[in-house]
Amino acid sequence: MTRRLASFPRLFRLLALLWVAAWLAGCATGPRTVEVPRDQLQAALAKRFPFQARFLDVVDVQASAPRLQLLPESNRVRTSVALAASSRVLRNTLQGDVEMSFGLRYEPADTSIRLADVRVERIDLQGVPEGLRGQLQRLGPFLAERMLEGAPLHTFSPDQVAKAQGWTPGEIRVTSSGLRISLLPPLR
Numbered sequence: 001m002t003r004r005l006a007s008f009p010r011l012f013r014l015l016a017l018l019w020v021a022a023w024l025a026g027c028a029t030g031p032r033t034v035e036v037p038r039d040q041l042q043a044a045l046a047k048r049f050p051f052q053a054r055f056l057d058v059v060d061v062q063a064s065a066p067r068l069q070l071l072p073e074s075n076r077v078r079t080s081v082a083l084a085a086s087s088r089v090l091r092n093t094l095q096g097d098v099e100m101s102f103g104l105r106y107e108p109a110d111t112s113i114r115l116a117d118v119r120v121e122r123i124d125l126q127g128v129p130e131g132l133r134g135q136l137q138r139l140g141p142f143l144a145e146r147m148l149e150g151a152p153l154h155t156f157s158p159d160q161v162a163k164a165q166g167w168t169p170g171e172i173r174v175t176s177s178g179l180r181i182s183l184l185p186p187l188r
Helices: 002-029 038-046 130-148 158-163
Strands: 032-037 051-055 059-071 076-087 093-107 112-126 152-155 168-174 178-184
Touching: 032 038, 038 059, 038 152, 038 178, 076 112, 093 130, 093 168, 112 130
Parallel strands: none
Antiparallel strands: 032 178, 051 059, 059 076, 076 093, 093 112, 112 152, 168 178
8 A cells, every 4th residue: 555655656747747748749739829010011011112013004103101000900901102103194293192901811832921802092192183083093993902912011931931840821910019920730
């Protein structure tokens, strides 16, 4: 009987050690997250600007100075950019800004975080002739949304992918301070 009692602490230590090992193993396969601060997002977005494009071989547009706003309640990001549009038809440069919001998605093919569900919320250009104002209000959002949908915001480097050891981004949540990206374990 005393021998059984003497082995009880050893058994208890062994069970405790096994429990801790199982708990740690569970942590290793449990959810992981990566936090991307607002300043890093702003810097990544700023690298994409100034942005220049020609629409319908008629209008040249330059977008610059993006300003980022996080919208955690809708899990979206809003940006406002300065806009300059010129055309031989208009014979002057229109100045203003455009405000748009977007969600984010992960693209495994090239390990990038991309814009999703882009919505132009406001276009404000000064000096637009009244006859063109309605057309611009309809055409501008259509073109901007088509151009920006799926555009990469960030691409993970080969080193970052290697360090992740097969873990891949899952849900992307916009928070008041940046992004929280949940990492999914490798498929076995």
